[in-house]
Amino acid sequence: MRMMNSFLLAATLVLAPLMAFAEVPEYRVVIKDHKFSPTEIVVPANTKVILIVENQDATPEEFESHEMHREKIIAGNKTAKIRIGPLKPGNYPFFGEFHEDTAKGVVIAQ
Amino acid sequence: MFSSLIIVFREVLEAALVIGIVCAATRGVRYRGATVMSGIFAGVLGAAIIAWFADSLADLAEGMGQELFNAMVLLVVVVMLAWHTIWMSHHGAQMTQEATETGESVKQGAEPLTVLFVLVGLAVLREGAEVVLFLYGIAASGSAADMMALGSGLGLLMGLLAGFTLYAGLVRIPTRHLFTVTTFMLVLLAAGMAGQASKYLIQADYLPALGYDIWDSSWLVANGSITGEILRTLIGYDAQPAGLQLLFYVVTLGFILFCMWWVKARDKTRAE
Numbered sequence: 252m253r254m255m256n257s258f259l260l261a262a263t264l265v266l267a268p269l270m271a272f273a274e275v276p277e278y279r280v281v282i283k284d285h286k287f288s289p290t291e292i293v294v295p296a297n298t299k300v301i302l303i304v305e306n307q308d309a310t311p312e313e314f315e316s317h318e319m320h321r322e323k324i325i326a327g328n329k330t331a332k333i334r335i336g337p338l339k340p341g342n343y344p345f346f347g348e349f350h351e352d353t354a355k356g357v358v359i360a361q
Numbered sequence: 362m363f364s365s366l367i368i369v370f371r372e373v374l375e376a377a378l379v380i381g382i383v384c385a386a387t388r389g390v391r392y393r394g395a396t397v398m399s400g401i402f403a404g405v406l407g408a409a410i411i412a413w414f415a416d417s418l419a420d421l422a423e424g425m426g427q428e429l430f431n432a433m434v435l436l437v438v439v440v441m442l443a444w445h446t447i448w449m450s451h452h453g454a455q456m457t458q459e460a461t462e463t464g465e466s467v468k469q470g471a472e473p474l475t476v477l478f479v480l481v482g483l484a485v486l487r488e489g490a491e492v493v494l495f496l497y498g499i500a501a502s503g504s505a506a507d508m509m510a511l512g513s514g515l516g517l518l519m520g521l522l523a524g525f526t527l528y529a530g531l532v533r534i535p536t537r538h539l540f541t542v543t544t545f546m547l548v549l550l551a552a553g554m555a556g557q558a559s560k561y562l563i564q565a566d567y568l569p570a571l572g573y574d575i576w577d578s579s580w581l582v583a584n585g586s587i588t589g590e591i592l593r594t595l596i597g598y599d600a601q602p603a604g605l606q607l608l609f610y611v612v613t614l615g616f617i618l619f620c621m622w623w624v625k626a627r628d629k630t631r632a633e
Contacts, residue, residue, distance in 0.1 A: 299566070310498035311415070313491070317584045320573065320603065321564055323427060324494060326416045327501070332424040334566045349495055351364060 275334075276300045282325070283307040285350035296340040296360040302333040312354065316345035319358065336360070365512035366519070368495055371587075372488040373520025375594045376404075379484040381524040382550060383477065385531035386445070386543035392474055400478045404485025411486065412493035428565035434487050435558035441480045442551035443617050446544050450621035451628060492517075546595070548617050553597020555613035556606040563603055571604025 276295070280302055281288050294300045306312055309327040316322075319338065325331040335343075338360035347354025380397065387393050411418065411430075418426045492513075499509045534542055562568045579600040582589045592598035597610055 310501050311494045312498075317579075317600070320560065320570075320601070323564070324415065324419075324491065326419065326494070327498070329416055329419065331419060331427075334564065348368065349498055 277303050280304045280356070281307055282312050282347065282354065285310075285312070285347065285353045287345075287347070287354055287356035290356040291359060292356065293359045293361060294336070294338070297337045299334060299336045302335060302358075303330060304333060305330040311349065313348035314345060315348045316343060316358075318343040319345065321345070322348070362508040362512035365495075365499065365509040366516040369492055369513040369516030370519045371516075371590055372492045372495075373517050374523055374590060376484045376488040377520045377524025378527055378591070378594045379550065380481055381527035382531065382543060382546050383480055383484075384528050385539065386449070386547055387477055388532060388539065390474075390477075393477065396474045396477050397481050400481030401485050403478070404482040405489055407482065407486040408489025408493050411490040412497065415490070415494060422565070425565035425567075428561040429567075431487065432558045432561040432565075434483050435554045435561070438480060438483050439551045439555045439558065439613060441476050441483075442547050442554070443613070443620070445476055445480070446547050446551070446617055447620045447624055449540060449544050451624050544621075548614060548621075549596045550594070551617060552610045552614040553593065553595070556597045556599065556602065556610040557593075559606045559609040560603065563605060568605055570606075571608070573601050573603055575602060575604060575607060577601045 276298075278292050278294060278300060280292060282304065285308060292302070302314075304314055304323075304325055306325040306327060306329055311324055311326050313322060313324045314331070314333060319335050321333055321335060323331055323333055335358065338358070340360050343358040343360065345356050345358065380401070384393070384397060415427075418430055420426060422429045496510075496513060499506050499513065502509075531539065531543060559568065563570045577600060582592060582598065582600060584593070584600045589598065589600060599606060602610075
């Protein structure tokens, strides 16, 4: 039992930094009918965040943002993780390259 | 229709420009045509397979599979380009002389054609997978599919035309200068691709970006513009590069140029 405890303590010490890493704030975005929702995502400035983009369409989409330096294909009915930041305060537009007319949004770093 | 034309054109353009330069650089090499064609064929096939497994690929490496895959493909291409250009600085003089003398093909047993095959294949594979996914989306969407398919076909043709134009322009260069020009273009291509690879590694959060404040020339040539795309492919242009991207670019450029110089210097010493 004591051994178990010390094992748990050791595990906690080792995992703690990793847990901190896992606590990167996540923001959900849905793609439906080739549109993003929400179209405005407010995130904290100067810190790394993760966008969880869920594509509810059957067709693939490419999430792209020149301002955030990101491009990632999300297959139909799939969810993808996009790591962004740290961003300076400001507006960062993004779009779906495969449906540029309708799929538009902006990340607002505050 | 117009949007599908632009999307397919963009993707095909990069691969077509790379192949255009590579073809000009290997002008006169025996079996070049067959090798390039089989490289393209293998690339298209590979693109279809990659697109098919896109789901599972994306899930690898904790959701960063796509970034990792792109970075790896790009880095392999960089190594191939580096190998080719350094090899050319050893054999180039000899090839130029022979090509000038015979006026046509270099019969001399050339560099392993595998390098050429892999280069072309990977260039097609990377951009092709995206085109395949996009086309699949069109097919699945039904309604306006015909017009979009037409647009995609035109985009493909325009991309190929751009590649051919570059090739046709390059081979007009007198033979004694041709290899110098193409070698230099290939070195820039390699440096640019190393930079692009670093962007994927930054995106996956494997490596730090080292800031984006070095310059921002978006007002002059934006990344999304066609000019920006062409310049990105040819010289590795980025309107707002990451610090790490510049580092990858400069180190690759410096390393290849140094090796070329070293190989040439060694050849000269041996000849004396």
